[in-house]
Amino acid sequence: MDRKRCENCIVRQFNSLRAMSKEELKKVSDSKTMKTIKKGQPLFEEGEKLNGVYCVRDGVSKLSKLSANGKDQIVKLASKGEVMGQRSVIAEEHSNLSAVAVSDMEICFIPKETINTSLQKNPNFTLEVLRHMAHDLKEADDVIVNMSQKTVKQRIAEAFLYLKNNFGEDGEGFLALTLSREDIANVVGTATESAIRIISEFKKKGLIHTSGKRVGIKDERKLRDLAEGF
Amino acid sequence: MDRKRCENCIVRQFNSLRAMSKEELKKVSDSKTMKTIKKGQPLFEEGEKLNGVYCVRDGVSKLSKLSANGKDQIVKLASKGEVMGQRSVIAEEHSNLSAVAVSDMEICFIPKETINTSLQKNPNFTLEVLRHMAHDLKEADDVIVNMSQKTVKQRIAEAFLYLKNNFGEDGEGFLALTLSREDIANVVGTATESAIRIISEFKKKGLIHTSGKRVGIKDERKLRDLAEGF
DNA sequence: GTAATACTATGATAATTATCAGCTTTTATG
């Protein structure tokens, strides 16, 4: 079995492509191109016109937006199974986000023509994409509330919990996805120094342990309480 | 011509309903119920299960979410032509937001069965809803960046510009939509006192003029520069 | 292996924002 064919790809189970028919998947598979992206390399830039969507087979990408003050705000981390760029393709707009690999990645690029054909012909697929986007929108609402109502300390605690829940831990009890301090700061929307300071504080209080840039969660309960505001 | 029929409703031009066929619109019109909502009254609450969507014929509603610290965060202001609750209906989830009228409103309630039927049968409609949601998602991304990267002063300046652009001014040069100071604070995610203080400062600097709770923009250029960080 | 470079860390200080308290004005209600 050719695992490089979309029909056989496990990753597909996690995204809207599962609503496609066998024939559609074959078309997708024939039109797609696979790429490997090294950590730190860009997939696409803010303002760029996307000619298709990117499906993540492996690795993680950060989706960020440059703010007026020159700082990047990371809006989302996309990992295995997630599709990037669909918003721009659907709305026929330039991308509002940049995508950069935060770990080595394997991705499939699917040209927009293939996607658009299915969007027009397969209502199930369209509905599935719509449901996904509805979910993303809800998550975005939650992020807005967190960003505007929680302190930096709470947001960092939450970020660590998020990383554990979504990417898990390695054999040594560290978070499987290691972000630079700067990236962590850009996720929670604060200055890098402030993030570092709070991470040091968490370490002193025994909430986390660190080794180099790696971070592990030590006291999940307390971290959660902190994130919730107790 | 019966203006209360969806087929003849002008408002429809602004939302996804324009992708519906004549027959579909008739069904919508037959199944819908019209309501008037007084300023301050709720349309629906966070956590409530929505049995349909709300189409705004007139007036404005705030969509907000209660944060852990007991403050409301206003995520969106919905006015003429906008549809509320579609996210919940599509994802078949309870609402993540509360809706409260900030001015007297006229709305139409469309039961979810009617919407779902069209979603399954009319790909054009589904695609149109999808495009709308893609747009909302982009706006949400922008809000996230603003919330996390801009100062309260910048966010308040931006809020006033937003209010002018989206709701216009009355005959006397005040913003047509008057929000309480508390609501303004909840839009930009700050303490009410902080919002009031900054509004006073804007007034002193000649950027705005006020009369009671009404606010008018005096120097749009400077306000814009401030919002952009100059 | 070592120099160059990027990342992490911490202190000192300034700026921003929240909180609490008290007061004034506006709005709603009988």
Place this chain on the structure above:
DNA sequence: CATAAAAGCTGATAATTATCATAGTATTAC
């Protein structure tokens, strides 16, 4: 129209966060 209630305003102060400076530490490239 009087009075209660709600909303708006301001000062003092505390807490949070950003900024600048500087030094240590890890990574990378030659």
